Amino acid sequence: MSNRIVELEILRYNPETDEEPKFQTFSVPCAEDWVVLDAINYIKDELDRTLSYRWSCHMAVCGSCGMMINGEPMLSCKSFLRDLPDRIRVEPLTNFPIERDLVVVMDDFMDKLDSVKPFLIPREEKTVDEGEFLQTPAQLSKFKQYTLCINCTLCYAACPQYAHNEGFVGPAALALAHRYNLDSRDVGRSARADVVASNAGIWECSFVGACSEVCPHGVDPAAAIQQTKIASSVDYFRDMLIPGRRS
Ligand code: FES
Structure with missing residues (x-):
């Protein structure tokens, strides 16, 4: 684990309790070789188990981890943190209805x-x-x-x-x-x-x-x-x- 702390602003939305989506910021200590998906998995494992998102292969094959990362549609398992700034905005794929948090209706x-x-x-x-x-x-x-x-x-x-x-x-x-x-x-x-x-x-x-x-x-x-x-x-x-x- 490096000393780098990345702030992830993640769009959260629970249709059962929220009137509209809103951002929640998490501070994540990151390793050199992490991708955005690793940081999101850290949040899920260590900070907030209610965070919803899709992923499976972690190797750009299954196609399930697509998200908007700083406004661009990207695979979160292929987006290295070393190529991104210290503050990263993560949203569900645009043009799709939100099912919950980063999960969209397909x-x-x-x-x-x-x-x-x-x-x-x-x-x-x-x-x-x-x-x-x-x-x-x-x-x-x-x-x-x-x-x-x-x-x-x-x-x-x-x-x-x-x-x-x-x-x-x-x-x-x-x-x-x-x-x-x-x-x-x-x-x-x-x-x-x-x-x-x-x-x-x-x-x-x-x-x-x-x-x-x-x-x-x-x-x-x-x-x-x-x-x-x-x-x-x-x-x-x-x-x-x-x-x-x-x-
Ligand atoms: S987790 Fe399968 S493509 Fe990213």
Whole structure:
């Protein structure tokens, strides 16, 4: 443990007793190599056992520890205290309702994720005995980047479109739809188009790019959405030239 004391201002909210959220400050003695999540765990273990927040892996894999740290959406398990000032403001991810303290309600995101059919839709089903759907390394490389999403929803907290239009399908869900649309084993592009190519889908994105800036795994959802816009436009003109080609 170093001699450094960090002041953590944490937004607290208990819907059963509080009229509105308010900040509570904790002084935390920190080790050199701690991340913000370690400091929050210290508060939970030593100072206030009622503090609520989500985390699981502590290694930027599970995607559950997203928070606003000094106003930026970040994974608290990937945010080193040595890179932050002595006073740190920690809030729940913005653009989501607060369930309690740093825990947000994820229902809207889960519904949107579900709506883009984020799974392989093969041309024909196969039994396990019939083997895998094979793919070459070149085919995999077309979409591999988009498989790295951990559903942390930092991109939704950063997205100005989602902030103003809660109907927007949003960055992670659209990037995941693109991931499956690019997969050589998948034929579900038309089935996803009703949601993906709707006004609430790709066309709502104004390409600010904040989603890609905060993504902890470099998924680049902004690029996925722009690529989908191009593919969707090509579909539109092809459908005009060859009516019924996809039926
Ligand atoms: S605890 Fe799993 S991503 Fe941070």
